[in-house]
Amino acid sequence: TRTTRPQRLLRAVIINAVRGDPDSVIRAIDHFCKHTEWAMNIGDEKGAILDSVVMETSPSTVLELGTYCGYSAVRITRLLPPSTRLITVEMNPDYACVARQVIQHAGLQDKVCVLEGQSADLIPKMAEMFGIQTFDFVFLDHWKDRYLPDIRLLEDCSLLAQGSVVLADNVVCPGTPDYLNYIRSNLNYRSRFYQAHLEYTRVLDGLEKSEYLGCRQGKRQ
Numbered sequence: 001t002r003t004t005r006p007q008r009l010l011r012a013v014i015i016n017a018v019r020g021d022p023d024s025v026i027r028a029i030d031h032f033c034k035h036t037e038w039a040m041n042i043g044d045e046k047g048a049i050l051d052s053v054v055m056e057t058s059p060s061t062v063l064e065l066g067t068y069c070g071y072s073a074v075r076i077t078r079l080l081p082p083s084t085r086l087i088t089v090e091m092n093p094d095y096a097c098v099a100r101q102v103i104q105h106a107g108l109q110d111k112v113c114v115l116e117g118q119s120a121d122l123i124p125k126m127a128e129m130f131g132i133q134t135f136d137f138v139f140l141d142h143w144k145d146r147y148l149p150d151i152r153l154l155e156d157c158s159l160l161a162q163g164s165v166v167l168a169d170n171v172v173c174p175g176t177p178d179y180l181n182y183i184r185s186n187l188n189y190r191s192r193f194y195q196a197h198l199e200y201t202r203v204l205d206g207l208e209k210s211e212y213l214g215c216r217q218g219k220r221q
Protein backbone atom coordinates (compact mmCIF):
# COMPACT_ATOMS: atom_id res chain seq x y z
CA THR A 1 0.00 0.00 0.00
CA ARG A 2 1.07 3.60 -0.60
CA THR A 3 2.95 5.39 2.18
CA THR A 4 1.10 7.94 4.27
CA ARG A 5 1.93 11.66 4.33
CA PRO A 6 3.48 11.40 7.83
CA GLN A 7 5.66 8.51 6.60
CA ARG A 8 6.82 10.60 3.59
CA LEU A 9 7.54 13.51 5.95
CA LEU A 10 9.57 11.19 8.22
CA ARG A 11 11.56 9.92 5.22
CA ALA A 12 12.41 13.53 4.30
CA VAL A 13 13.66 14.09 7.88
CA ILE A 14 15.80 10.92 7.86
CA ILE A 15 17.32 11.82 4.46
CA ASN A 16 17.81 15.58 4.92
CA ALA A 17 18.24 16.28 8.63
CA VAL A 18 21.38 15.75 10.72
CA ARG A 19 20.70 13.18 13.47
CA GLY A 20 20.79 14.89 16.87
CA ASP A 21 20.28 18.39 15.42
CA PRO A 22 16.75 19.69 16.18
CA ASP A 23 17.12 22.79 14.00
CA SER A 24 17.99 20.68 10.96
CA VAL A 25 14.89 18.53 11.63
CA ILE A 26 12.73 21.67 11.73
CA ARG A 27 14.31 22.94 8.49
CA ALA A 28 13.84 19.58 6.75
CA ILE A 29 10.13 19.45 7.64
CA ASP A 30 9.50 23.06 6.59
CA HIS A 31 11.33 22.43 3.28
CA PHE A 32 9.28 19.25 2.67
CA CYS A 33 6.01 21.10 3.40
CA LYS A 34 6.90 24.11 1.24
CA HIS A 35 8.29 22.24 -1.78
CA THR A 36 6.88 18.71 -1.73
CA GLU A 37 3.68 18.24 0.26
CA TRP A 38 1.68 20.50 2.62
CA ALA A 39 1.23 19.10 6.14
CA MET A 40 -0.49 20.52 9.22
CA ASN A 41 2.61 21.39 11.26
CA ILE A 42 2.55 24.81 12.94
CA GLY A 43 5.27 25.82 10.45
CA ASP A 44 8.03 28.42 10.47
CA GLU A 45 6.06 31.69 10.79
CA LYS A 46 3.79 30.60 13.67
CA GLY A 47 6.66 28.44 14.96
CA ALA A 48 8.76 31.54 15.59
CA ILE A 49 5.90 32.98 17.70
CA LEU A 50 5.68 29.65 19.58
CA ASP A 51 9.45 29.84 20.22
CA SER A 52 9.20 33.36 21.64
CA VAL A 53 6.29 32.47 23.95
CA VAL A 54 8.13 29.35 25.21
CA MET A 55 11.28 31.40 25.86
CA GLU A 56 9.44 34.15 27.72
CA THR A 57 7.56 31.53 29.82
CA SER A 58 10.64 29.33 30.47
CA PRO A 59 8.33 26.55 31.70
CA SER A 60 9.27 23.63 33.95
CA THR A 61 6.24 21.50 33.01
CA VAL A 62 4.85 21.47 29.45
CA LEU A 63 1.78 19.80 27.91
CA GLU A 64 1.00 19.63 24.17
CA LEU A 65 -2.35 18.35 22.86
CA GLY A 66 -2.05 17.11 19.28
CA THR A 67 1.44 15.82 18.40
CA TYR A 68 0.92 14.96 14.70
CA CYS A 69 4.47 14.37 13.34
CA GLY A 70 6.29 15.93 16.29
CA TYR A 71 7.30 19.22 14.63
CA SER A 72 6.09 21.47 17.48
CA ALA A 73 7.33 18.97 20.07
CA VAL A 74 10.84 19.39 18.59
CA ARG A 75 10.41 23.21 18.42
CA ILE A 76 9.32 23.43 22.07
CA THR A 77 11.69 20.83 23.57
CA ARG A 78 14.84 22.20 21.90
CA LEU A 79 14.26 25.41 23.96
CA LEU A 80 13.69 23.72 27.34
CA PRO A 81 16.36 23.49 30.08
CA PRO A 82 17.93 20.02 30.53
CA SER A 83 15.71 18.82 33.41
CA THR A 84 12.40 19.81 31.79
CA ARG A 85 10.08 17.33 30.02
CA LEU A 86 7.38 17.73 27.39
CA ILE A 87 4.26 15.57 27.61
CA THR A 88 2.48 15.40 24.26
CA VAL A 89 -0.85 13.67 23.58
CA GLU A 90 -1.77 12.13 20.22
CA MET A 91 -4.82 9.93 19.62
CA ASN A 92 -3.79 8.68 16.16
CA PRO A 93 -1.31 5.79 16.64
CA ASP A 94 0.20 6.21 13.17
CA TYR A 95 0.92 9.89 13.88
CA ALA A 96 2.36 8.98 17.31
CA CYS A 97 4.65 6.37 15.75
CA VAL A 98 6.04 8.86 13.21
CA ALA A 99 6.34 11.58 15.88
CA ARG A 100 8.46 9.35 18.13
CA GLN A 101 10.86 8.74 15.22
CA VAL A 102 11.06 12.44 14.30
CA ILE A 103 11.71 13.34 17.95
CA GLN A 104 14.36 10.59 18.17
CA HIS A 105 16.06 11.85 14.99
CA ALA A 106 16.29 15.25 16.69
CA GLY A 107 17.95 13.59 19.69
CA LEU A 108 15.21 14.74 22.07
CA GLN A 109 13.64 11.34 22.92
CA ASP A 110 14.77 11.53 26.58
CA LYS A 111 12.92 14.83 27.06
CA VAL A 112 9.59 14.01 25.40
CA CYS A 113 6.82 11.61 26.40
CA VAL A 114 4.41 10.87 23.52
CA LEU A 115 1.15 9.62 25.09
CA GLU A 116 -1.36 7.84 22.85
CA GLY A 117 -5.01 8.45 23.58
CA GLN A 118 -7.83 10.96 23.77
CA SER A 119 -6.97 14.18 25.60
CA ALA A 120 -10.27 13.94 27.51
CA ASP A 121 -9.28 10.54 28.93
CA LEU A 122 -5.66 11.38 29.69
CA ILE A 123 -5.88 14.88 31.23
CA PRO A 124 -7.54 13.62 34.46
CA LYS A 125 -4.70 11.11 34.93
CA MET A 126 -1.79 13.50 34.26
CA ALA A 127 -1.09 14.60 37.85
CA GLU A 128 -0.97 11.00 39.09
CA MET A 129 0.93 9.61 36.05
CA PHE A 130 3.71 12.21 36.12
CA GLY A 131 3.76 13.36 39.75
CA ILE A 132 3.09 16.97 38.81
CA GLN A 133 0.67 19.54 40.22
CA THR A 134 0.28 22.03 37.38
CA PHE A 135 1.49 22.80 33.84
CA ASP A 136 3.41 26.05 33.30
CA PHE A 137 2.80 25.91 29.54
CA VAL A 138 0.05 24.22 27.48
CA PHE A 139 0.02 24.15 23.65
CA LEU A 140 -3.37 23.38 22.03
CA ASP A 141 -3.11 21.97 18.50
CA HIS A 142 -5.51 19.02 18.37
CA TRP A 143 -9.15 18.85 17.21
CA LYS A 144 -10.37 22.42 17.16
CA ASP A 145 -13.66 21.51 18.88
CA ARG A 146 -11.69 19.99 21.74
CA TYR A 147 -9.92 23.21 22.78
CA LEU A 148 -12.80 24.50 24.92
CA PRO A 149 -13.77 21.24 26.67
CA ASP A 150 -10.11 20.49 27.35
CA ILE A 151 -9.24 23.91 28.82
CA ARG A 152 -12.27 23.49 31.11
CA LEU A 153 -11.03 20.01 32.02
CA LEU A 154 -7.56 21.39 32.82
CA GLU A 155 -9.22 23.95 35.13
CA ASP A 156 -11.41 21.31 36.80
CA CYS A 157 -8.36 19.09 37.38
CA SER A 158 -6.51 22.10 38.91
CA LEU A 159 -3.73 21.63 36.36
CA LEU A 160 -3.36 25.38 35.73
CA ALA A 161 -1.60 27.66 38.23
CA GLN A 162 -1.49 31.46 38.44
CA GLY A 163 0.87 32.43 35.63
CA SER A 164 0.33 29.31 33.52
CA VAL A 165 0.35 30.13 29.80
CA VAL A 166 -1.97 28.47 27.26
CA LEU A 167 -1.09 28.94 23.57
CA ALA A 168 -3.67 27.86 20.97
CA ASP A 169 -2.93 27.25 17.27
CA ASN A 170 -5.44 27.77 14.42
CA VAL A 171 -7.80 30.15 16.21
CA VAL A 172 -8.63 31.69 12.79
CA CYS A 173 -8.13 28.74 10.38
CA PRO A 174 -9.67 26.20 10.80
CA GLY A 175 -10.93 28.35 13.69
CA THR A 176 -12.00 27.79 17.28
CA PRO A 177 -14.84 30.29 17.82
CA ASP A 178 -16.29 28.76 21.00
CA TYR A 179 -12.82 28.60 22.61
CA LEU A 180 -11.97 32.20 21.66
CA ASN A 181 -15.30 33.49 22.97
CA TYR A 182 -14.81 31.66 26.26
CA ILE A 183 -11.18 32.56 26.89
CA ARG A 184 -11.54 36.26 25.88
CA SER A 185 -14.61 36.84 28.07
CA ASN A 186 -13.24 35.01 31.12
CA LEU A 187 -11.74 37.17 33.91
CA ASN A 188 -9.49 34.29 34.95
CA TYR A 189 -7.40 34.78 31.77
CA ARG A 190 -5.50 37.63 30.11
CA SER A 191 -5.42 36.90 26.36
CA ARG A 192 -3.47 38.23 23.40
CA PHE A 193 -3.91 37.43 19.70
CA TYR A 194 -0.89 36.97 17.37
CA GLN A 195 -1.90 37.49 13.73
CA ALA A 196 -0.11 35.12 11.33
CA HIS A 197 -0.85 32.79 8.41
CA LEU A 198 -1.84 29.16 8.06
CA GLU A 199 1.36 27.13 7.84
CA TYR A 200 3.07 27.33 4.42
CA THR A 201 0.20 29.44 2.91
CA ARG A 202 -1.04 33.05 2.62
CA VAL A 203 -4.33 32.18 4.33
CA LEU A 204 -4.88 34.21 7.50
CA ASP A 205 -4.52 32.38 10.81
CA GLY A 206 -3.26 33.20 14.29
CA LEU A 207 -2.32 32.10 17.77
CA GLU A 208 -4.09 33.05 21.00
CA LYS A 209 -1.91 33.31 24.10
CA SER A 210 -3.79 33.25 27.42
CA GLU A 211 -2.25 33.68 30.86
CA TYR A 212 -4.19 32.05 33.70
CA LEU A 213 -4.64 34.64 36.49
CA GLY A 214 -5.89 32.24 39.12
CA CYS A 215 -9.49 31.52 40.01
CA ARG A 216 -11.49 34.75 40.17
CA GLN A 217 -15.31 34.87 40.14
CA GLY A 218 -17.62 36.16 37.43
CA LYS A 219 -17.41 36.85 33.70
CA ARG A 220 -16.65 40.10 31.85
CA GLN A 221 -20.01 41.87 31.24
Ligand SMILES: Nc1ncnc2c1ncn2CCOCCNC(=O)c1cc(-c2ccc(F)cc2)cc(O)c1O
Nearest residue numbers: 040066089090091092117118119141142143170173174
Ligand atom coordinates in the same frame (compact mmCIF):
# COMPACT_ATOMS: atom_id res chain seq x y z
N1 LIG B 1 -5.26 13.78 22.01
C1 LIG B 1 -6.18 14.11 21.07
N2 LIG B 1 -7.46 14.26 21.41
C2 LIG B 1 -8.36 14.56 20.46
N3 LIG B 1 -8.07 14.69 19.14
C3 LIG B 1 -6.79 14.51 18.78
C4 LIG B 1 -5.80 14.27 19.71
N4 LIG B 1 -4.63 14.14 19.05
C5 LIG B 1 -4.88 14.36 17.75
N5 LIG B 1 -6.17 14.54 17.57
C6 LIG B 1 -6.82 14.63 16.29
C7 LIG B 1 -6.58 15.95 15.63
O1 LIG B 1 -5.21 16.06 15.20
C8 LIG B 1 -4.97 17.04 14.24
C9 LIG B 1 -5.46 18.40 14.74
N6 LIG B 1 -4.98 19.52 13.90
C10 LIG B 1 -5.71 19.96 12.86
O2 LIG B 1 -6.77 19.42 12.58
C11 LIG B 1 -5.17 21.08 12.02
C12 LIG B 1 -5.75 21.30 10.77
C13 LIG B 1 -5.26 22.32 9.94
C14 LIG B 1 -5.88 22.57 8.61
C15 LIG B 1 -6.29 21.49 7.80
C16 LIG B 1 -6.86 21.73 6.56
C17 LIG B 1 -7.03 23.03 6.09
F1 LIG B 1 -7.57 23.25 4.88
C18 LIG B 1 -6.64 24.11 6.88
C19 LIG B 1 -6.07 23.88 8.14
C20 LIG B 1 -4.18 23.12 10.35
C21 LIG B 1 -3.61 22.90 11.60
O3 LIG B 1 -2.56 23.64 12.04
C22 LIG B 1 -4.10 21.89 12.45
O4 LIG B 1 -3.52 21.74 13.68
Ligand SMILES: [Mg+2]
Nearest residue numbers: 042141169170
Ligand atom coordinates in the same frame (compact mmCIF):
# COMPACT_ATOMS: atom_id res chain seq x y z
MG1 LIG C 1 -2.30 23.45 14.10
